[in-house]
Amino acid sequence: MSGLARRMTSSKLFSSLLALFVILLFNVFLNPGFLSITIVNGHLFGQLIDILNRSVPVMILAIGMTLVIATGGTDLSCGALLALAGAVSISLIRGSSTILNADTAMPFPAVIVITLAVTGLCGLWNGFLVAKLGIQPIVATLIFMTAGRGMAQLITGARNLTTNYAPYSVIGQGWLLLLPVPIFIAAGVFLIVWYFARRTAFGLFVEAVGVNPSAARYSGINSGLVIMIVYTVSGLCAGVSGLIYASGIMCADANNAGLNYELDAILATVLGGTSMTGGRFYLGGSVIGALIIMALTKSIYAFDVAPESALVVKAFVVVIVVLIQSPFFKARLASSRVRRGPGEIKNSGAGEAS
Template structure:
């Protein structure tokens, strides 16, 4: 019996337990509301269904959140991902729109390559500010968050660039092997990031830097390089997400692409169990977090609630998840459960004022 209990405790204590419960509850609520929710059908060799839609729509967020996980694991934060996505999407679309044949695969690949290169530069800029000059990450990336929006509009000249390019469109809405291409890209990037961090020693070294920067330095870790690298990776992920978002609608709006995606990404990372202080990161948790956010948005759509109102639910989820994870909140909760621990010296409290 006790082993059953410990096993149960092991399950509920697992960091993915609560996020998965939330995800299941969301899916269940949708199914109750609309029984056809769970059905997936094959049409013209493509899979269709609400679940597939959720996966497809969450792809950009998953990408951004993956990069964000690494940045947060080093104890940093990257606010500029939304702007980077907008800049890269805009550059790719601009280049394609200037091609004589927008459908040429070569042109699209060049466009994507150029935009990706720019993303690496933007990531390097963040990395230099944080790792090189030593500016606080939240401030350093705020600069690009603000200026990046302007750059994106500069690229599009304030217009919405509309393109008509089948190869580019594929990134957002195409299919491959019955699955939406976006899902495959997200899977591929997830795999790459997972391999990059877990098959090499990068993941462990990132966690060491985020967990204890000084100890890592004294163990011979070149922590500056690592910090620099994660901002570049984050920008690269954001760029791919930017391609996806613009390809989805075959147009680039410097103002709207990736708006607030940084907040959703940070949220996904935190829901996934990675601490904002840095240290251990969980890519699987991040993906569950991103799926929760997208499912929430999709359900709200499906239930005919205004999408903006979804923010209300999001607020509730953020606070709930953060409270569950906050040590101070847990301590309070536990104290209430275990009356054996006396509150700290209540009698002495009155004397606390310092005489003026």
């Protein structure tokens, strides 16, 4: 049991789960209704569900971002690609029609496939710049971070394109088995990426490339291909996220959709325990990281913090969480554990078991 307790506390997920738990606990104390979940018309409603639902766009971006960061890169373009996905999908639905209508100009599955193909290609391009031309990831993805929104504006004609096509609204606003559809989409994306990363050798290759690209190459890994794949996955994630986002408001907003989301996605990844220097990655951690960010945002607003100071509070909490995860604090924690001696660890383990 003590072994389990130690494994749990030394796990990468533990500190991020703890952070999430503390933030939620804080909410419970100050807002008694926080945990209540009610069923209305066969739908679950409540603050927790809301946090889960609203964190989905960043969560999906963070899943793609995690793989990119694991290779030692960064994808700054995913926020802009999210906006691009909204613009592409809604403009395809509207076709040449200039008035708002409830029909689609193209079969709906084709709309989704083309949208994802566009953002996937953008991701592939990022990967090409990084892997084949050797451009630094921040610079390479900066291109689409700016150009992505430009392309979105070209497509929408610099207006906020809207649609009333009902099936489209299902993606971001629909319900399934008591829960909002986006939660299922996020779970699906997570499972697919997780399976691909952890049930094939891909995750191992990503980590090898992230830790030591040269040694990975000498071991026969095609690092270029690995890098191109992770950026493509990140692009695809941005596409999915963009569909959910635009469907949520039934509008393609080239300027503001997913603005600064890439930074939230990076933050979620780091909060989840993946190091910016590359190597070991934790997809589950990134999901928790996205939840932390959303829970934090929600609680800040719930406490009537003025919007202009909300970011300060957020920054403060983030600093604390990142500090807890820093090697310095980890070392302190480990040494205090050693000093306490194995006997006490056993005791605490037994305490947990009882």
